[in-house]
Amino acid sequence: MLDTRPPTAQDLLERLAEKARADFLPRALRDENSTHIQLDTLQDLHELGLLHVSASPENGGLGGSLLGRENPGLFVQALRRLARGDAAAAHCYQLHNHALWMLETMGTPRQIETILRPLTSRFGLLGFVGSEPGRASNKDPLQTRARKVEGGWRVNGVKSFVTNGTAADLILTSVAVETPAPGTSPADQHLSLMIDPSSEGVSIDNGWYRPNGMKTARSPLITLSEVFVPDSHLVGERPGVMPRGRWFAKFHLGFAANYIGSAEGLFAWYLDYTRARGRAGQPLVQLRTGEMRLALDAAIAHFEHAVALWQQGDTVEAELASMSAMSVVR
Known part of the structure; x- marks a missing residue:
């Protein structure tokens, strides 16, 4: 008798573990020196139903974030199995789902409807970046600044290690308010913005950093010069939501x-x-x-x-x- 039941989380993990061994590892070895994002592997994850795992089912995922209701922790368990065959693809998968989880949790109903759900309904990726050249730790002030203008923000700065930067629909980016009110804490100067990599003023250097291991997939350097980001792409209702929500620890x-x-x-x-x-x-x-x-x-x-x-x-x-x-x- 044909089994028509949907696969369980354990079924999905077993299938992923087998594909990591049989398919992803040989592919990673073959392409190790190419330094491109393994879109074929990420596409395979999409076909398995695991690409957007951290989102809740009503938003196109499996409820697999660490705090998910349906399959808590499924994301990190899938990530672990993927990394057995391809650590670089796993890193791309990791940052995509970090951004997805954060967008679903902090996003407005409008952002869920117009950005998140359309993305999870197909093969699509989010980028994520907080790093900047010369910034040693998360305690140091962000140098990329956003200036409030009519209808949105003008952003200037340089971001490094932009995971999925050349393949992402949108890049979730950490910046600081350019002219905060006197006495505003560093945490409350923090903004999370979704930047369209095709926007005017975005320049991508895809060859500056070419390591191996989990960073084999290139993480480009992105320069932002008077890039306009509409208010609709501000994640969180106010500055400081990401650090106050302790997202880096998550x-x-x-x-x-x-x-x-x-x-x-x-x-x-x-x-x-x-x-x-x-x-x-x-x-x-x-x-x-x-x-x-x-x-x-x-x-x-x-x-x-x-x-x-x-x-x-x-x-x-x-x-x-x-x-x-x-x-x-x-």
């Missing part, structure tokens, strides 16, 4: 998932290599292999603990556990 576990998945993929390759060389039975190899396995298991335990804590309502403990998981696997 993103730690996505990085941990990528690191763990990458480590799992490397460990699987190491086991195959050791066996093929006929060294698997040597006592020293077995000792070191066991040590690596224990370290990986410890990182996975930290990760699973952090995923569970997000559902228990203690945000600070969940944030700390997420940072711990990210640090252990590094």
Whole structure:
């Protein structure tokens, strides 16, 4: 009898794990030096029904964010399995879903209707960037500034490591208010704007940074020169919503998932290599292999603990556990 039931979250994860091993890994090895975004892999995720996983079902996703109702944590579990085969594609997937989750949570009903739902109804990507050249940490003031004008904002500055920058429909960008009121805290000067990469005044340098690993997919440098962003593309009702909502802490576990998945993929390759060389039975190899396995298991335990804590309502403990998981696997 034909099984017509929709796939469960576990079904989807198993299918993804198999595709990561059989399809995504060979593709990543083939294209490792091309440094382009693996759109074929992201398209495969879309066909699996996992590309927009962090959005809620009514908005085209699966409710898979850390705080999702239907499938909490499905996003980071999918990200981990994807990273076993292609860490760079996983990073693109990670930042797309971070932006998606933030837009759904902070966006206005109008933005949900006109931006989010049309995007999740098809293959589409969001970019995400906060980094700037010379800015060492999130505590340093943002140098990219937005000046209020009639109908929107004029933005000037330079953003670096713009994940999905050359493929995104919109890029969620962190900027600062150009002339804040006296006494305004740095957090309350923060704006989150959605920038159309085709807008006048946007210049993309796609060749400035060409690393390997999870950053193999190019993260361009984007210069913004008097770029107009309409009020309709301001995310959040007022300045300061992103830092006040502790969104950077919510993103730690996505990085941990990528690191763990990458480590799992490397460990699987190491086991195959050791066996093929006929060294698997040597006592020293077995000792070191066991040590690596224990370290990986410890990182996975930290990760699973952090995923569970997000559902228990203690945000600070969940944030700390997420940072711990990210640090252990590094």
